[in-house]
Amino acid sequence: MPVTSLKQLPFLPYTKNLTGQLIAAGCVRSAAVAEAFLQVPRHRFLSGFYPAAGSGRVQVTEDAPPELLELAYSDSTVTTHRLGDGVGHSSSSQPSVMAEMLELLELRPGLRVLEIGAGTGYNSALISRITQAPVVTVEATPQVAAEAAEAIAANGFDDLVRVVAGDGYLGWADGAPYDRVIVTCGIAGAAETWFEQLAPDGFILAPVAHGGLHPLMRIENGGDTPTARAISMADFITAGGPLYAGGRHTPESRNVALPTAERSVANHVPVDLPAVGGYDDLWFHLATRDTRTTKVHLPGSSSGTVSCGLVSEDDASAVLLQRGSTQLAGPASGRLAAEAETAVTEWLALGRPRLADRSCTLRRTGDETRPIWVPAQWTDGGRGAE
Numbered sequence: 409m410p411v412t413s414l415k416q417l418p419f420l421p422y423t424k425n426l427t428g429q430l431i432a433a434g435c436v437r438s439a440a441v442a443e444a445f446l447q448v449p450r451h452r453f454l455s456g457f458y459p460a461a462g463s464g465r466v467q468v469t470e471d472a473p474p475e476l477l478e479l480a481y482s483d484s485t486v487t488t489h490r491l492g493d494g495v496g497h498s499s500s501s502q503p504s505v506m507a508e509m510l511e512l513l514e515l516r517p518g519l520r521v522l523e524i525g526a527g528t529g530y531n532s533a534l535i536s537r538i539t540q541a542p543v544v545t546v547e548a549t550p551q552v553a554a555e556a557a558e559a560i561a562a563n564g565f566d567d568l569v570r571v572v573a574g575d576g577y578l579g580w581a582d583g584a585p586y587d588r589v590i591v592t593c594g595i596a597g598a599a600e601t602w603f604e605q606l607a608p609d610g611f612i613l614a615p616v617a618h619g620g621l622h623p624l625m626r627i628e629n630g631g632d633t634p635t636a637r638a639i640s641m642a643d644f645i646t647a648g649g650p651l652y653a654g655g656r657h658t659p660e661s662r663n664v665a666l667p668t669a670e671r672s673v674a675n676h677v678p679v680d681l682p683a684v685g686g687y688d689d690l691w692f693h694l695a696t697r698d699t700r701t702t703k704v705h706l707p708g709s710s711s712g713t714v715s716c717g718l719v720s721e722d723d724a725s726a727v728l729l730q731r732g733s734t735q736l737a738g739p740a741s742g743r744l745a746a747e748a749e750t751a752v753t754e755w756l757a758l759g760r761p762r763l764a765d766r767s768c769t770l771r772r773t774g775d776e777t778r779p780i781w782v783p784a785q786w787t788d789g790g791r792g793a794e
């Protein structure tokens with residue numbers, strides 16, 4: 409789509425508004441990423457979406473009611489496909505997260521990019537606008553891939569963007585080598601194939617399962633042993649297939665409702681969490697020490713409040729570490745709380761290491777024919793960094 413023609417188009421006020429918000433929030437930091445958000449019309453990649461939980465699927469065209477267009481250009485994740493049970497299966501990710509990832513990719517003209525999880529195709533269009541080079545985007549769900557390919561072609565991005573229907577585990581050898589691999593679904597580990605398809609100085613940016621969420625990690629192929637560096641807390645739709653093989657959490661166990669029965673509030677877990685700050689840093693630390701760490705919420709609480717906790721399914725017990733108080737439920741929750749307390753005390757003693765100071769080596773695991781590389785031993789970061 410030639411840039412000049414965009415100036416005449418009716419969506420420009422919407423893309424301008426979104427880009428302005430992303431700049432103000434500090435997620436868009438470069439002119440190249442700003443230009444891309446300005447020029448690529450998000451709503452044209454939403455052939456259908458669900459404006460709210462429980463609503464039907466709507467289409468958003470240029471003559472749609474303004475509130476629908478505003479929603480398409482708001483800084484929100486937009487669910488485009490649901491499974492039979494109503495759970496989101498594919499979406500257009502939150503623009504601020506997309507912007508952050510595009511900046512982290514350090515894109516420049518000429519770089520070749522492989523994306524895993526095409527979804528709507530919007531992100532691949534943004535990437536191609538920045539790199540002006542071939543982009544391959546792989547999508548596991550055939551219907552989603554077909555819609556993405558249609559939007560890519562209809563908006564004139566098919567000269568550079570190729571949508572491949574298939575399992576992202578395999579990448580796409582025909583387009584290799586890639587300077588960057590960007591993953592837009594939550595994975596347990598990086599596919600071995602991506603390392604094979606990566607240029608020698610390339611890197612992978614991926615949301616990797618940790619503590620019930622998918623923090624962003626930058627993965628590099630450091631010779632024999634790949635390494636990862638944590639960047640920021642995030643969460644994504646969980647990948648299907650070998651990319652999540654052996655993943656500790658199921659979608660359900662990634663957000664556990666604290667059981668109402670036997671619930672109590674404890675005062676003995678030590679820290680006034682708001683006073684120490686760095687809740688995400690503490691969450692990350694807890695998950696490096698205890699694989700039972702996950703996202704926990706109180707039933708009926710606002711979904712905006714995201715808290716971590718320890719959940720022991722075997723003991724039907726959980727502890728939720730909330731800012732201000734600690735909530736317990738189940739017969740073994742006292743022991744869980746004591747274990748959480750030990751990890752929190754250790755985090756304080758280490759100088760409250762930030763998640764962005766953590767790195768690790770990766771180890772090979774999973775199915776022998778489809779191995780993935782998962783985080784092994786995390787450094788402590790902060791004062792206690794190794």
Ligand SMILES: C[S@@+](CC[C@H](N)C(=O)[O-])C[C@H]1O[C@@H](n2cnc3c(N)ncnc32)[C@H](O)[C@@H]1O
Pocket residue numbers: 497498499500501524525526527528529530531532546547548549552574575576577592593644645646647648649651
């Ligand atoms: C958050 S959406 C992607 C958003 C997208 N990048 C965009 O611009 O709209 C995640 C997508 O990953 C896809 N996915 C999940 N597992 C996958 C796999 N193993 N291979 C390829 N795609 C996968 C899902 O079907 C879903 O469409």
